Every structure is written in structure tokens, then in C-alpha cells.
Amino acid sequence: METPSRRLAEKIMQRLIGEGLLTDRQGKKLIPKLESGKISQEDWRLALELSDSKEGQV
Numbered sequence: 001m002e003t004p005s006r007r008l009a010e011k012i013m014q015r016l017i018g019e020g021l022l023t024d025r026q027g028k029k030l031i032p033k034l035e036s037g038k039i040s041q042e043d044w045r046l047a048l049e050l051s052d053s054k055e056g057q058v
Contacts, residue, residue, distance in 0.1 A: 009034040023051045 012034065013027035026047040033039040
């Protein structure tokens with residue numbers, strides 16, 4: 001069963017991916033942490049840095 005927290009986390013990640021701030025892969029990795037409320041500043045920073053490095057390789 002999908003919880004409201006899961007739906008919200010997925011919507012947030014879809015928006016960040018759509019804006020080009022995160023890759024699809026990074027967004028999917030962060031959903032469980034965001035859903036549980038256990039996402040840290042370091043998690044966000046790493047995801048954004050990895051997304052930036054992927055963007056630079058294209």
C-alpha cells in the first residue's frame with residue numbers, strides 16, 4: 001500500500017528531476033530516505049553533486 005509520505009516523496013523527486021536538479025537514478029535512491037524523514041544534508045549534497053557531474057559528461 002502506498003502511503004501519503006511515499007506519494008509526496010515521489011512528487012518531490014519528479015519535480016526535482018523535471019527541473020534537471022537530479023538524475024532519475026539519484027531521485028529514485030532518495031525516495032525511501034525522504035519518505036521516512038531520514039534524509040540528511042549530505043544525502044542531498046551527494047545527489048546534487050553526482051547529478052552535476054553526470055550533466056557535465058553529456
